[in-house]
Amino acid sequence: MTIAQETYEAIVAHAKRDHPDEACGVVAGPEGSDRPERFIPMVNAAGSPTFYEFDSSELLALYKDMDARDEEPVVVYHSHTATEAYPSRTDIGLASEPNAHYVLVSTRDCFDEDGGNSDGPVEFRSYRIIDGVVTEEDVTITPTPEHQRASTP
């Protein structure tokens, strides 16, 4: 899985911001391109440290928007806040995008017991999850392409 530096950092920042709750979102890209380009953080409607779910109306709006842009979810990401960045049984059972890279981020080592920042590393791993079978894949982080850079006013 190849992802731009800026997108990688945005996912990690979202995971840290929502800790100890799980953070979730997608990175959309042109259909069939396998290029995660448009970072879309989502609200975790479950608001839970052990579960995430996109709100149903936000889910519909997201898919309609991607459809209108001929995009698909190239990356579906979420964080685990107390366990490793590996798909849980729940993650595997509910994975429903066979073309997506499932990115798992673990924030368990970046906060101390009181919730203070301990500056530990954030684990960032990517998987395919198809028919209950998990396959980990390498993550390549590339410099952010010009057209993907956040515009500065």
Next chain:
Amino acid sequence: MAIEVRIPTILRTYTDGAKAVDASGSTLTALIDDLDGNHPGIKDRLVETKDGSIDLRRFVNVYINDEDVRFIGGLDAELSDGDQVVVLPAVAGGAHPIGR
């Protein structure tokens, strides 16, 4: 009565890859039965039997004209010619194992 049903990627194995198919029915239950007649097996991916009654699967979302059917009668939700139905699996998961 033609109602367009948008099919998510994971269920397109039942529709020969089609992103949308036509179906008919005056309620969501009837629509799903009609859909299953042309695309056998798809019904089982949308509904489940719990305590003897049939309900939508917890992690499947169905929308009629952008309304989540859970708020408009569930499987009894009424349909009219020209309505648009969208099926989307929930995007959900998490560290905690849930009973399934």
